[in-house]
Every structure is written in structure tokens, then in C-alpha cells.
Amino acid sequence: MEGLISLLINLVLPILLIVAALITGTIIEKRHYQSIDKREALLGNIVLLNGKEYPKDTPVANVQFVSGSVVISYDYFKRFLAGLRQIFGGEIKSYVSLLDRGRREAILRMKGKCPDADIIINLRLDTSSISKGRRKRGLGTVEVFAYGTALKFAGSPE
Amino acid sequence: MKIINKPLTKTADISSARGTAMKELRQLVLFTIVLLTVLYFSVGLLVDFIVSGISFESEASLFKNFKISKALPKDPGENKKLEKAKVILRILTSGDSVPPLPYNLILIKKKEPNAFAFPGGKIGLTTGLLDLLNDETEIAFVLGHELGHFSNRDHLKGLGRGVGFGLAVAVVFKPEYGAKSFGNMVNFVLQRTYSQDSEKKADHFGLELVYSKYGSIRGTDHLFKILQQNDKLPGWAYMFSTHPSPQKRILELQKFGKKIEKERTHKTTASPIKSTSSVSSIALHPLNGCKAKFVVTIRIHRCYQYNLDYDIDNPVIFRC
Numbered sequence: 001m002e003g004l005i006s007l008l009i010n011l012v013l014p015i016l017l018i019v020a021a022l023i024t025g026t027i028i029e030k031r032h033y034q035s036i037d038k039r040e041a042l043l044g045n046i047v048l049l050n051g052k053e054y055p056k057d058t059p060v061a062n063v064q065f066v067s068g069s070v071v072i073s074y075d076y077f078k079r080f081l082a083g084l085r086q087i088f089g090g091e092i093k094s095y096v097s098l099l100d101r102g103r104r105e106a107i108l109r110m111k112g113k114c115p116d117a118d119i120i121i122n123l124r125l126d127t128s129s130i131s132k133g134r135r136k137r138g139l140g141t142v143e144v145f146a147y148g149t150a151l152k153f154a155g156s157p158e
Numbered sequence: 159m160k161i162i163n164k165p166l167t168k169t170a171d172i173s174s175a176r177g178t179a180m181k182e183l184r185q186l187v188l189f190t191i192v193l194l195t196v197l198y199f200s201v202g203l204l205v206d207f208i209v210s211g212i213s214f215e216s217e218a219s220l221f222k223n224f225k226i227s228k229a230l231p232k233d234p235g236e237n238k239k240l241e242k243a244k245v246i247l248r249i250l251t252s253g254d255s256v257p258p259l260p261y262n263l264i265l266i267k268k269k270e271p272n273a274f275a276f277p278g279g280k281i282g283l284t285t286g287l288l289d290l291l292n293d294e295t296e297i298a299f300v301l302g303h304e305l306g307h308f309s310n311r312d313h314l315k316g317l318g319r320g321v322g323f324g325l326a327v328a329v330v331f332k333p334e335y336g337a338k339s340f341g342n343m344v345n346f347v348l349q350r351t352y353s354q355d356s357e358k359k360a361d362h363f364g365l366e367l368v369y370s371k372y373g374s375i376r377g378t379d380h381l382f383k384i385l386q387q388n389d390k391l392p393g394w395a396y397m398f399s400t401h402p403s404p405q406k407r408i409l410e411l412q413k414f415g416k417k418i419e420k421e422r423t424h425k426t427t428a429s430p431i432k433s434t435s436s437v438s439s440i441a442l443h444p445l446n447g448c449k450a451k452f453v454v455t456i457r458i459h460r461c462y463q464y465n466l467d468y469d470i471d472n473p474v475i476f477r478c
Contacts (some may be wrong), residue, residue, distance in 0.1 A: 010346040014339040026179060047163050055159045080340065081179070084186040087193070087330060093182050119161065 021076035028075075029097065036104050043111040046150075047119040054121050054151055061154040066120065067147035068109030071130065072102040074140050099127065102144035110146045117150035124148065187340075194344040197326050202352070205318035209311050214257050217314065221278030226264055239288050239297075240265055246298050247281070249371055256305050256367070271385065273300050275307035277314060290384055298368045299378035306363025312356040319349065353400040361407060362414050369422070375415045379408045 054060075074082070078094040085092045103125055110120070126145040212220075244263050251261050259279030266274075271287035281304045291297050307313050327341035369375050386404035396403040402410070 011343055014343055022179070022183075045163060047161055049161075053159060055161055057159075077179070081182055081186060083331065084190050084340070085182075088186070088189055093178050097178075 017076055018080055021078075021080070025075035025077045029101070032101055032105070036101065036108065039108045039112075040104070043108060043115065046111050046114070046117050048107070048123050048148070049119065049121045050123045052122050054119055055153075058153040058155070060151050061156075062117075062152035064114055064117070064150045064152075065147070066110050066113045066117070066150045067145065068106045068111070068113065069143060069145040070102055070105040070109060071141055071143045072098060072105070073142075074098055079140060099142065099144070102127070102142055103146070106144040106146035110148065114150040114152075116152060118153045118156050119151045120148040121151060122149050190340060191344060193330070194327075194341060195348070197330070198323055198345070198348045201322040201326055202315075202319055205315055205322055209314045209318060212311075212314065214259050218259050218278055221276070221280075224276060224278050224280065226266065226276060226280065226282055237265065237288070239291065240283070242294070243283065243288070243291075243297050243301065246294060247301050250298060250301055250305060250367055253370075255309075255370065257308050259308060261305075271381075273304050275304040275313045277317065279308065281305075287381075290381060293377045293380060295368055295372055295374065295377040296380050298372060299364050299375075300381065302364030302367040303360045304364075305367060306360030307356070309363055310356065310359055312360065316349075316353065316356070319352065323349075350400055354402050357401050357407075358410060361411060365411060365414055366418055369415075369418050375411075375418070378415070379411045382408045382411070 074095065078098060081094040082092045085094075106125065107123075111117075114120070124147055126147075127142060128145075129142050240263065247261055247263055250256065261279045261281060264276075264280055264282045265288070266282045266284045268284040269286040270284060271290050272284045273287055274282035276282060281301065283300070287300070291300065323345050327345060331341045365375055365378060368378055382404040386408065389404055391399070391403075396406070401407075
């Protein structure tokens with residue numbers, strides 16, 4: 001009985017945790033990407049520029065500061081892969097997709113606040129990890145904040 | 159300045175890591191297993207080297223004050239079986255085949271039948287195990303098995319490997335990442351594979367010792383037969399157990415027992431005692447607690463040792 005409990009704690013539970021995180025994490029990521037693809041196609045008409053310049057030949061009808069943010073967390077599986085990658089070095093691919101989703105989601109949320117805008121200039125993206133707890137054990141969450149200036153040109157369709 | 163808004167294409171997906179999780183997992187798990195296996199065997203070699211440098215005298219003095227949790231007081235009442243086991247231990251440890259350590263039997267309050275070899279010569283028997291043991295050879299085999307661990311230094315090697323590999327995993331894997339549990343998982347599996355091998359060797363030692371002292375191995379597998387009857391673990395679970403399954407141990411004991419008997423018979427016929435040899439010692443040990451029965455150990459020139467069961471009521475040597 002003792003052997004079985006030891007087997008359960010040392011081998012079965014960690015494997016189950018990793019497999020469960022792999023399944024749920026993959027499903028969540030897949031659905032998120034599907035949603036991102038769909039909304040990017042819908043809001044694709046809003047041009048994004050990270051410069052301060054904009055076409056001056058058309059008068060601007062409306063201007064507005066817009067922002068969008070998202071707090072996103074890694075799952076146990078991603079953390080597991082990142083932990084192994086830290087030993088050997090190289091690109092932590094499991095975190096790349098996480099941050100990519102965060103950035104795109106933040107931009108989409110920002111765009112969502114001004115669906116009628118023609119252009120967003122001076123786009124900035126800030127990334128920060130939040131809640132660095134004791135002994136550097138953070139919550140494993142990252143906030144991506146996107147902000148810019150939305151312009152609506154005069155005469156453009158509503 | 160003119161801006162032409164082009165429709166989004168596939169290139170809009172800036173992530174290079176989308177859907178690469180499984181490939182990443184396969185690659186990293188393979189690398190880590192290779193790394194941990196190399197680490198494990200390096201630690202094992204280092205520990206074996208260090209242990210080989212520790213003499214039995216040093217071990218005895220180092221672990222003189224080694225305390226065992228759950229150990230019952232030295233005199234836990236009138237426990238006849240424990241007293242019997244102490245007598246058997248004295249019989250087993252008399253001779254050169256057992257390492258010179260200050261052996262001591264300790265009773266541990268635990269229901270699960272188990273026995274332990276602790277550093278410094280302490281042998282722990284659980285109350286659950288003692289309840290199951292009846293026959294003299296059964297007790298002798300259990301003690302012989304633990305003496306096998308002392309002979310092979312398994313208790314020190316196991317301790318060293320556990321500490322050494324635990325340290326190595328702690329250094330390689332940072333505690334805040336789940337990957338550390340993977341290191342512990344590999345450690346768990348490798349330790350068990352090593353432990354099963356040690357148990358097998360200790361079984362062989364115990365069997366040889368019982369045979370050399372009692373001239374028979376009858377009843378040595380009786381405990382495992384009881385354990386097999388009460389065994390609730392599925393067969394696959396023994397892959398991750400510190401001990402082989404009772405069934406496997408019974409088969410191995412029977413196989414090795416036959417080998418010992420064959421070898422001893424062959425040795426006796428192949429090299430008869432020279433006529434010039436003289437008996438150098440005769441020792442009598444009470445058998446099964448019965449004063450009328452003895453195990454007669456005859457030693458000749460420290461080279462040959464014979465164990466004969468002798469019954470006073472029926473004064474014919476009936477077993478050799």
C-alpha cells in the first residue's frame with residue numbers, strides 16, 4: 001500500500017498534471033487563436049502605425065486615445081517545457097505563443113474600442129509580468145498593454 | 159503620405175511557435191532523460207567509490223548513535239519471537255561470511271511487513287513482519303537478506319545515491335519550475351530499478367547464508383507465499399516498486415536454491431576432505447527453540463563448514 005501511495009505521489013500525479021495541462025492548454029490556445037484570426041479579419045480595416053505621422057491630406061474628424069490590455073497566464077505544461085528549456089538553452093517556444101497571443105489580443109481589444117477609426121498612430125506595446133511574489137515565485141502571469149491614438153478621417157464611411 | 163491597407167495574409171501570424179508543443183515536448187524530454195541518466199550513473203559511480211573507502215569499523219563508529227523513528231523501546235515486553243530472532247542473528251553472524259558490524263535487532267511499530275538494514279549494523283523488523291514469521295528458517299532468511307544488504311553496502315549506497323542525486327536534481331532544475339518534478343520522476347524510476355537489483359542480490363546472499371548455517375533452504379520462501387496471497391498490487395506496479403513482486407522472488411529463490419544445492423553437492427564430491435584434515439571447531443545451536451535439537455556446525459581448517467541437524471531423541475544425523 002505504501003509503495004502504491006509513493007508511486008501515486010511521485011509518478012502518477014505529476015504525469016497526470018502535465019497531461020491534463022497539455023490537453024486543456026492546447027484546447028484553450030487553439031480556441032484563442034481561432035478567435036484572434038476571426039477578429040483580426042473583422043478589424044483588419046483599421047491601419048496600425050507605430051510612427052507619429054499620418055496622412056495629412058485628409059482632414060481628421062475625430063481623434064481619441066485608445067488602449068487595450070490583457071493579463072494572460074501560462075499553464076503547468078508551458079512552465080514545464082520552459083523549465084526544461086532553461087537547462088539546454090534555446091528559444092522557449094512555449095512562451096513565444098503565449099506572448100504572441102497576449103500582444104495580438106491586446107491590440108484587438110484596443111481596436112475594439114474604436115471600430116470606426118481609420119487609423120491608429122503612435123502604437124505602443126508594453127509587457128510586464130505581474131505579482132512577483134516571495135522568493136521570486138511569481139504568479140506566472142503577464143500583462144500586455146497596447147495603446148495609441150485613433151484617428152477618424154472626415155468623409156470616411158461610418 | 160499615402161497608406162494602402164493590404165488585406166491580412168498568413169504572414170500576419172507572427173508566432174513561430176504555434177502548434178509546436180508536442181515536438182518541443184519530445185525533444186526536451188529526450189534531452190532531459192539522457193542528461194539525468196548520465197547524472198544518475200555518475201553519482202552512482204562516485205558514491206560506490208566513496209562507500210568502498212569506508213571500512214566496516216568506520217561505519218560502525220560513524221553511525222553509532224543513529225536513531226530510528228518509530229523504534230520500540232529496547233525491552234518491548236516479552237516478545238518471544240524477537241528473542242528467537244536475536245538467537246538466530248547470533249548464529250548467522252558467527253563466521254567470516256558476514257561483515258564485522260555490531261549487529262542489533264530493533265522492533266519497529268508498523269503494520270506493514272518489512273525489514274530494514276540501517277547504517278551501523280542495526281536491523282529493523284516491523285511488528286507486522288514478526289507476526290507473519292514462524293519457522294526458524296523463515297526468520298533466518300529475512301535476517302540473512304538484511305545481512306546481504308550490509309555485505310553489499312546497499313544501505314550506504316542507497317543513502318548516498320538518494321542524497322547525491324537529489325542534490326544534482328536540485329542544482330540542475332530550478333525549484334520554481336515544474337520540470338523539477340520530472341527530475342524527481344526519473345530519479346524515482348532509476349532508484350527503483352537499482353533497488354530491485356540490490357534486493358535480488360541480498361536474497362541470494364540470505365539464501366546462501368541460510369544454507370551454509372542450516373544446511374537447508376526449506377521454508378525460506380514461505381514469507382513471500384503469504385505476501386503473495388495478500389498481494390493487492392497489480393503486476394505492472396512492481397516496475398516502480400523498490401522490491402520485486404513476491405511471485406518473482408519465490409521463483410528466483412527456487413532457481414537460486416537449486417543452483418546452491420547443486421554447487422554444494424558438486425563441491426563435496428569433487429574435493430573430498432583430506433585425511434590429514436582435523437576438525438577445528440564444533441558449534442551447537444538450538445533448533446526451533448527445542449533443546450533436544452541442534453544445528454551442529456563443524457569447521458575444518460577454516461576452509462570447510464558443514465551444518466548438520468542433530469536430534470538427541472533420535473541420535474542419527476538426519477540432514478546434511
